Amino acid sequence: MLDFIIRRLIAIIPVLTVVAVFVFLMLRLTPGDPAAVIAGDNATSDQIADIRNKLGLDEPIWTQFVIWIGNILQGNFGESFFFKKTVAELIAQRVEPTLALAICTLVIAVAVAVPMGVLAAYRHGSLVDRFVMGFSVMGFSVPVFVIGYCLIYVFAIELGWLPVQGYVRIGVNFWGFLERMVLPSVTLAVVFVALIARMTRASVLEVLNEDYIRTARAKGLSNRVVLMRHALRNAAVPILTVIGLGIAGLIGGAVVTESVYGLPGLGRLTVEAVLSRDFPTIQTVILLFSVVYVVINLLIDISYTLFDPRIRY
Amino acid sequence: MFDFRKSAAAIVAAASLGGLLGAVPAGAQTLNVVMHSDLKILDPIWTTAYIVRNHGYLVWDTLFSMDDKLEVKPQMLEKFDVSGDKLTYTFTLRDGLEWHDGKPVTSEDCIASIKRWGAKDSMGQALLARVTDMKAVNAKTFTMTLKEPYGLVLQSLGKPSSNVPFMMPARVAATDPNTQIKAEDVIGSGPFIFKLDEWKPGEKTVYVKNPKYKPRSEPASGLAGGKVVKVDRVEWRVLGDHQTTVNALLAGEIDMIESPPHDLLPVLAKDKNVKLFNANPLGNQYTFRFNVLHKPFDNAKVRQAVLYALNQKDFLDAVIGDPKWYKECKAMFICGTPLQTFKGWEDKLNSNFEKSKALLKEAGYDGTPIVLMQSTDLAVLTNLAPVAKNLLEKGGLKVDMQSMDWQTLVSRRSKKDPLDKGGWSAFLTSWVAADVLNPVMAGFFNAGCDKAMFGWPCDETIQKLRNDYATETDAAKQKAIAEAVQVRVTEYPTHVHLGQWYSPFALRNTVSGNIEAPVTVFWNVTKK
Numbered sequence: 080m081l082d083f084i085i086r087r088l089i090a091i092i093p094v095l096t097v098v099a100v101f102v103f104l105m106l107r108l109t110p111g112d113p114a115a116v117i118a119g120d121n122a123t124s125d126q127i128a129d130i131r132n133k134l135g136l137d138e139p140i141w142t143q144f145v146i147w148i149g150n151i152l153q154g155n156f157g158e159s160f161f162f163k164k165t166v167a168e169l170i171a172q173r174v175e176p177t178l179a180l181a182i183c184t185l186v187i188a189v190a191v192a193v194p195m196g197v198l199a200a201y202r203h204g205s206l207v208d209r210f211v212m213g214f215s216v217m218g219f220s221v222p223v224f225v226i227g228y229c230l231i232y233v234f235a236i237e238l239g240w241l242p243v244q245g246y247v248r249i250g251v252n253f254w255g256f257l258e259r260m261v262l263p264s265v266t267l268a269v270v271f272v273a274l275i276a277r278m279t280r281a282s283v284l285e286v287l288n289e290d291y292i293r294t295a296r297a298k299g300l301s302n303r304v305v306l307m308r309h310a311l312r313n314a315a316v317p318i319l320t321v322i323g324l325g326i327a328g329l330i331g332g333a334v335v336t337e338s339v340y341g342l343p344g345l346g347r348l349t350v351e352a353v354l355s356r357d358f359p360t361i362q363t364v365i366l367l368f369s370v371v372y373v374v375i376n377l378l379i380d381i382s383y384t385l386f387d388p389r390i391r392y
Numbered sequence: 393m394f395d396f397r398k399s400a401a402a403i404v405a406a407a408s409l410g411g412l413l414g415a416v417p418a419g420a421q422t423l424n425v426v427m428h429s430d431l432k433i434l435d436p437i438w439t440t441a442y443i444v445r446n447h448g449y450l451v452w453d454t455l456f457s458m459d460d461k462l463e464v465k466p467q468m469l470e471k472f473d474v475s476g477d478k479l480t481y482t483f484t485l486r487d488g489l490e491w492h493d494g495k496p497v498t499s500e501d502c503i504a505s506i507k508r509w510g511a512k513d514s515m516g517q518a519l520l521a522r523v524t525d526m527k528a529v530n531a532k533t534f535t536m537t538l539k540e541p542y543g544l545v546l547q548s549l550g551k552p553s554s555n556v557p558f559m560m561p562a563r564v565a566a567t568d569p570n571t572q573i574k575a576e577d578v579i580g581s582g583p584f585i586f587k588l589d590e591w592k593p594g595e596k597t598v599y600v601k602n603p604k605y606k607p608r609s610e611p612a613s614g615l616a617g618g619k620v621v622k623v624d625r626v627e628w629r630v631l632g633d634h635q636t637t638v639n640a641l642l643a644g645e646i647d648m649i650e651s652p653p654h655d656l657l658p659v660l661a662k663d664k665n666v667k668l669f670n671a672n673p674l675g676n677q678y679t680f681r682f683n684v685l686h687k688p689f690d691n692a693k694v695r696q697a698v699l700y701a702l703n704q705k706d707f708l709d710a711v712i713g714d715p716k717w718y719k720e721c722k723a724m725f726i727c728g729t730p731l732q733t734f735k736g737w738e739d740k741l742n743s744n745f746e747k748s749k750a751l752l753k754e755a756g757y758d759g760t761p762i763v764l765m766q767s768t769d770l771a772v773l774t775n776l777a778p779v780a781k782n783l784l785e786k787g788g789l790k791v792d793m794q795s796m797d798w799q800t801l802v803s804r805r806s807k808k809d810p811l812d813k814g815g816w817s818a819f820l821t822s823w824v825a826a827d828v829l830n831p832v833m834a835g836f837f838n839a840g841c842d843k844a845m846f847g848w849p850c851d852e853t854i855q856k857l858r859n860d861y862a863t864e865t866d867a868a869k870q871k872a873i874a875e876a877v878q879v880r881v882t883e884y885p886t887h888v889h890l891g892q893w894y895s896p897f898a899l900r901n902t903v904s905g906n907i908e909a910p911v912t913v914f915w916n917v918t919k920k
Contacts, residue, residue, distance in 0.1 A: 110796065112803030117433065119440030119554060123835075123845055124806050126512065129570040161432035162593045163575040172592055231639055243639045244631050246595075341631035341640070343595035350632075351430065351594060354769075356799055 080384075087377045091370065098369045099362070103147065106358050107140050113160045113356040134160055147362070157359035159352075166363045169348065176246045177344035179256070180336065181329055183264035188271035189322070195272070196279025196318075197306055203284060211276055218273025223332050227266040227339035234262060244341030263340040267332045271325055278321040282314030289313070315386040323379035330368055420624040423903070423919055424646040426637045427912070430630045431597045434586075435572040437512050440554035442824065446912050449615070450599050450626070451492075452558035452580035455483060455502065456550030460614035460908055462729055462829065464550035467608070467616060468497070468559060468581070470532075478541035478865060485532045488606045491561050492579045499534035503527075504565035506536075506549070506557060511569040513555035515833055518862060519548040543865040544832060551833065552615055552910050553826040583607070583619040583915050584626060597628040599914075612907050612916045619915040622905065626914045634771075641666060641898055647919060649898040650912050653771050654712050660898045668896040671906050674726055674825035675719070678707055678890035680780060681836060682818055683847045685808055688762065688789075689817050693755035695885035699740040701748040701787025702780065704891035710775040711893070718893040724878045725834070726825045727892060731871055736879035741888070748787030761790040762817035765805065767798040776820040776890070805846045825892065826910030830870075831858050831877040836887040849886040 114131035115122070131137050135146070150157055156166040199211035235243040241262055247255030286292060287310055295309045334346035345364060352360035383390045429443040436448030457467040466472060468489060473482045489497035503526045510516035510523075525537040536545070549557055564577045578586045584599035591597050607618035629646060631637045634653045640646045642663055652660060660666050680702065688694040708718040722741060725731035762784070766777030781791045794816075796804070801819060809815040828834035837858060841850035854877060861873040881887075897906060902920040907913055 110800040110803060112799075112806070115802045115806055116799050117439055119442075119444075122440050123514070123843075125843075127806055133570055159432075163434060163572060164593070169593070173594065228635060231636070235643055236639060239643070243643045243645055244636050245629075245640075245645065338632045339636055341629075341633065341636050343592065343630065347632055348594055354797070354799060355432070356803075 080381075084377070084381070087380070091373050094373055095366060095369060098366060099148065099151070100144075102362050102365045103144055104140075106356075106361060107143075109356075111356040112136075113358060116355050117160060147359075151366075156363040159360050160357045161355060166359050169360060170345065170363065170367065173343060173345045173348045175248060175344075176337065176342045177333055177346060179249065179260060180263055180267065180333055180342060180344060181326075183260050184267040184271060184329060184332075185322070187264050187268040188275055188325075191268070192272040192275035193279050193311070193318070196276040197283050197311055199276065199280040200283035200287060200310075201302070201306060203287075208280075211280060215273040215277045218269045221269070223266060223270065223335045224339050226269050227262070227336060230262050230266055231339075246342045246344075259340075259342075263336050263342060266339070267329070267336045270328070270332065274325060274328075275318065275321060279311075279314065279318050282317045283310050286310045286314045312386055316383055316390075319379050319382055319386070323376045326372060326375045330372075421622075421919055422625040422627055423623045423648065423914065423917060424627050424629055425648045425650065425914075426631055426640070426646055427628050428651045430594055431591075431628060432593050433572060434575055434578050435567075436558055437509055437555055437569060438572045442554065442911075445554045445556055447586075447597070448556055448558045449582070449911055449913050450584040451578055451582045451586050452560060453489075453582045453619075454550065454556060454558060454615075456546055457616035458550050458552045458614050458826075458910075459616035462614075464546040465610075465613075465616040467550075468502075479538050481536045481538075481545055482529070483534055483536070486606070486608075487532075489581050490604050491581050492585045492602060493561075494604075495561065496531070497559065497581050498531045498562070499528035501562045501565065502559050503534055504562040505559045508560070508565045508567070508569050509555060509557040513551070513557070514835060514838070515544065515548045515551055516555065516557065518832060519545065540863065541865055542863060543870060544830075544862050547830070547833070553824055581605075583621045594630055596630060599626045599628075600624060607915075614907070614909045615911060615913065619913075621915050622918045623914070638898075641900065644900060647900045647903050651895040652898045654714070654717060654895075655771070657714070657717070657896070657898075665901050667899050667901055669899055669906055670717075670894050670896040671908050671912065672825070672894065672910050673908055674728060674910055675892045675894040677721075677726065677823045677825055677828055677892050678704075678711075678776060678820065679823055679836060680818060680820050680888040680890060681805075681847050682849070682885060682887060683816055684849050684886075686811050686815055686817060688755075688757055688760045691755050691757075692884050693751055694757055694789075696882070697748040697751035697755070697757075697787060697789070698784065699737075699882060699885060699888060700742070700744045700751065701783050701789070702888055702890065703741050703743040703783070704889075706743070706779050706783060707776055707890045708893060710779045711772060717896070718891060721889075721892050724881065724889050725829060725831070725874055729825075729829055730867070731830055731874045733871070733875045733878060735875050736882040740882065741890075743783060743786070745787045748789075752788045757788070759790055761792040763811050763815065764791050764793045765801050765816050765819040766793050766795045767801045767819070768795045769797045772822060772893075772895075773798070773820060780818075780820060808848070820890070822893075824910060830861065831874055832862050837877060837881070839884070839886055847886065849884070851880070851884045851886075853880050854884065854886070 114127050114134060114136055117130050118127045158165050159169055162169060195211050199208040202208050231243055234241045241258055245259055247259055249256045292305060292309055295305050334350055337344045337346040349364050427443060431443055431447050433439050433444050436444045453468050455468050456464045459465050468485055470484045470486045485497060491497060510520035522538045522540060522542045523536055524539045528534045551557060561579060564573055567573045575588055583602050583605045585602050587598040587600060601621045601624050607620045610617040612618055631640060637649055638652060638656050638659060641649055661668055682689045682695050684690055704720045712718040721727035722734045722737040723732040764777055764781055767773045777793055781793045784791050804816060805819055831837045835845045838844040839849040839851035839854040841848060857873055857877045861870055864870045864873060905916045905918045907916050
């Protein structure tokens with residue numbers, strides 16, 4: 080197992096190298112000049128050129144790349160072109176809302192979707208099953224921002240139960256944090272509930288036809304025990320895989336959800352950085368997302384062993 | 393029975409109170425505002441971005457300011473004198489001016505600030521090119537000596553929009569003009585203090601009332617007069633999404649939106665707790681900019697054809713919609729200003745396609761398509777280019793409209809490459825009216841070839857007239873020169889003005905006292 084983890088961690092290095100080269104080149108090949116953005120709309124060409132020189136953007140691309148990689152290797156992610164802050168500081172400021180949103184969303188999604196999927200499989204062909212399948216189709220089909228606006232209209236504008244927007248840090252005011260997390264998390268969870276419920280239903284349904292389930296029932300075990308201990312546990316591997324893959328979708332969804340609810344997280348930081356061509360910030364955030372994605376999938380792979388003892392690394 | 397609504401309301405109230413107590417002093421009057429953009433850069437001399445200019449007006453003060461009649465009035469100054477030969481200006485600072493760190497404002501600070509601003513701003517450069525010396529007479533008085541009389545000394549120092557000559561402490565103003573000042577050096581003598589420790593880009597920017605600020609005794613008028621602060625804190629909140637911002641105002645979570653999108657104004661107007669207030673009666677001006685370097689716009693006659701093909705109403709209808717928020721105006725220096733004149737443009741901007749085609753024929757136009765850049769991500773600009781394409785094609789031009797986001801356009805417009813190598817022929821943008829009040833201030837009139845703004849017009853007549861305007865000290869003669877510039881632009885078109893439009897504030901009814909000015913400011917504003 081330890082060998083496996085070390086090998087996987089080492090495998091992160093080429094992945095990150097490819098991501099770094101790709102992101103760096105894509106940004107330089109994309110039209111847009113950060114110096115022109117910084118200078119403002121009324122700036123002259125000379126003013127823009129001065130700023131380009133100050134930022135080192137008039138150096139050849141390979142020189143810029145070597146400097147950037149050199150700094151990264153020393154743990155220096157650079158300074159944002161726009162904010163008088165290091166990229167590390169910016170990310171530290173923005174990571175909490177995104178992390179909170181991701182955790183709340185995953186908790187809601189798993190807590191709702193897994194029982195829904197199991198129930199749908201157990202009551203295969205019934206109204207409950209059709210409702211779950213219908214909900215799944217809707218969850219996939221309706222864009223996140225539409226769900227967000229609908230929830231805001233009902234729960235914030237009409238009923239006035241929850242705030243429209245904003246974020247309160249968990250350490251400042253716990254209730255303020257909770258009330259501002261409900262709508263964004265539910266909004267983002269809808270698509271994951273749909274995804275996980277569907278996968279759970281399919282996996283459990285497959286397992287329910289297995290001989291060992293029939294044996295368990297023949298032994299006189301209750302439905303609950305059959306479903307939870309025998310069926311769900313054996314169906315867990317594909318469900319975990321879907322959750323792992325869903326992390327990538329969560330990052331994309333967070334960008335939209337953070338915009339709709341005015342959450343100052345990494346998703347919005349990414350959008351702002353892209354729109355203003357803040358190269359150091361975009362590069363670092365994308366690298367961070369890559370690390371998170373690889374590490375979470377590693378954790379998911381490790382967790383397979385908890386559910387299926389046949390899996391060994 | 394459990395009443396979820398009441399319980400939720402109680403939880404919300406407790407949470408809100410908790411949040412309030414945790415964040416700001418009890419009883420503090422906080423104005424929560426969503427501005428048109430997030431504040432990312434702090435130095436208003438380093439960039440011309442309007443959001444940084446607005447930030448500048450809160451933190452720093454100016455020697456002169458423009459009032460609501462567009463007259464320049466002393467602001468930090470107690471008095472100023474001009475020598476009989478109009479070559480020496482003597483400025484005397486008001487008593488009791490202090491930086492936010494408690495040190496007094498001195499003549500040396502002002503001289504250093506003017507030098508830094510003058511190295512970056514086009515009007516500042518024009519002024520400093522004529523200054524032979526600036527000297528501190530004492531801590532409160534300094535002189536500026538010119539080599540020739542210059543008619544725009546006060547207009548330059550009282551320039552309302554980017555780059556504004558804000559006064560900074562000498563040690564801060566000593567920063568290289570092409571380097572941004574440090575965040576901890578955002579120290580002014582203005583009516584608000586910037587809270588660096590609460591500045592979270594992408595989330596909020598906080599200003600608190602400067603308790604030591606000494607406002608002028610005159611009532612506030614435009615950007616001039618007494619800057620009396622009536623709230624404890626101003627928080628610029630960043631919500632990002634327009635619909636969310638409007639929802640937050642309707643729900644009372646914020647107090648003001650600086651520039652709500654025009655398509656959502658009817659929603660706001662319907663709500664009885666919200667009011668719309670046009671704080672900038674001069675508004676903004678849409679503009680079609682030519683690039684004169686490449687065919688066919690290198691030919692002035694082809695550009696003249698454009699003046700006949702276009703009309704203002706189609707643009708304004710397509711973008712703004714409600715005539716309440718726009719005005720057709722053929723005056724290049726803005727309707728309602730001292731330099732308003734329609735001379736030269738009476739028969740233009742009427743979509744006279746026959747005349748346009750006749751001029752193209754006369755010019756020998758060979759059908760070379762123009763590359764028209766369209767910005768697709770800013771609602772106030774997106775629909776302009778399709779309207780232009782339609783009108784220009786009706787007027788006989790071939791148009792290759794290329795769509796891109798605004799930042800790509802901003803980057804591309806500074807390139808002089810030929811059309812087949814990523815170059816461009818024209819694009820559309822918008823100016824704040826306060827930036828185009830005269831031919832020296834308005835950047836698109838600069839026809840100084842390589843020294844001009846992107847588009848690079850090159851015309852000695854316009855340059856001479858602009859210089860004449862700058863050196864003339866008589867207002868009536870200045871107006872005549874401005875009129876001549878406007879006429880000359882119909883012969884050698886540098887750009888086309890496409891009408892004025894207005895962007896009202898959306899305010900909760902609890903907010904009042906907003907000042908009519910070309911820049912959004914927060915003194916005189918109260919919140920019940």
